[in-house]
Amino acid sequence: QVQLVQSGAEVKKPGASVKVSCKASGYTFTNYYMHWVRQAPGQGLEWMGIINPSGGSTNYAQKFQGRVTMTRDTSTSTVYMELSSLRSEDTAVYYCARDFQGAAGDPWGQGTLVTVSS
Amino acid sequence: EIVLTQSPGTLSLSPGERATLSCRASQSVSSSYLAWYQQKPGQAPRLLIYGASSRATGIPDRFSGSGSGTDFTLTISRLEPEDFAVYSCQQYGSSPRTFGQGTKLEIK
Numbered sequence: 371q372v373q374l375v376q377s378g379a380e381v382k383k384p385g386a387s388v389k390v391s392c393k394a395s396g397y398t399f400t401n402y403y404m405h406w407v408r409q410a411p412g413q414g415l416e417w418m419g420i421i422n423p424s425g426g427s428t429n430y431a432q433k434f435q436g437r438v439t440m441t442r443d444t445s446t447s448t449v450y451m452e453l454s455s456l457r458s459e460d461t462a463v464y465y466c467a468r469d470f471q472g473a474a475g476d477p478w479g480q481g482t483l484v485t486v487s488s
Numbered sequence: 489e490i491v492l493t494q495s496p497g498t499l500s501l502s503p504g505e506r507a508t509l510s511c512r513a514s515q516s517v518s519s520s521y522l523a524w525y526q527q528k529p530g531q532a533p534r535l536l537i538y539g540a541s542s543r544a545t546g547i548p549d550r551f552s553g554s555g556s557g558t559d560f561t562l563t564i565s566r567l568e569p570e571d572f573a574v575y576s577c578q579q580y581g582s583s584p585r586t587f588g589q590g591t592k593l594e595i596k
Binding site for chain 1: 489521523525527532533534535538539544545576578580581583584585586587588589590
């Protein structure tokens with residue numbers, strides 16, 4: 371079945387970087403764009419950007435430009451989201467989600483909690 | 489950036505009742521690229537509606553979406569116990585693909 375499995379929870383200090391992985395299975399990896407969405411504790415969803423696993427092109431929300439890098443490894447069907455210069459406000463659950471006609475469709479990964487604390 | 493405002497913030501209803509959730513955009517959403525998601529505590533969101541009115545695979549027909557331009561609505565015709573959750577809208581017609589802040593649908 372189609373599945374996205376994300377890497378485990380992370381605890382980082384302010385100023386550090388974090389790299390979250392999302393491994394896809396059950397479908398042709400390069401046929402579907404992948405979104406990254408985050409959710410701070412008790413807050414709404416926030417779209418971070420999208421990557422085309424086929425060519426590697428990306429589109430980032432301006433809020434994250436310069437701090438976020440999305441990459442992919444086609445040999446392992448894995449996409450990565452790296453966020454740098456972390457601050458406490460970046461504490462959130464980070465999700466990957468397979469694209470469906472432009473929306474963050476189905477499935478979603480299980481989420482990765484990133485905690486930024488000194 | 490398109491800002492999506494959802495109302496009400498919280499909606500208290502009983503099973504069997506009809507739920508109407510609103511999503512208003514600060515500017516027109518191109519080609520009705522508007523989606524609705526359901527999220528239960530501790531779970532990832534699930535896509536319900538895309539293209540403003542098309543149900544995603546496996547979504548029961550009690551869920552329906554409507555609207556265009558700047559005003560969109562999610563309707564749940566007869567609430568089932570499993571429908572009580574947070575609902576979020578998202579526009580994906582322009583970047584960034586913004587979400588609304590969510591409506592919590594709770595049991596009355």
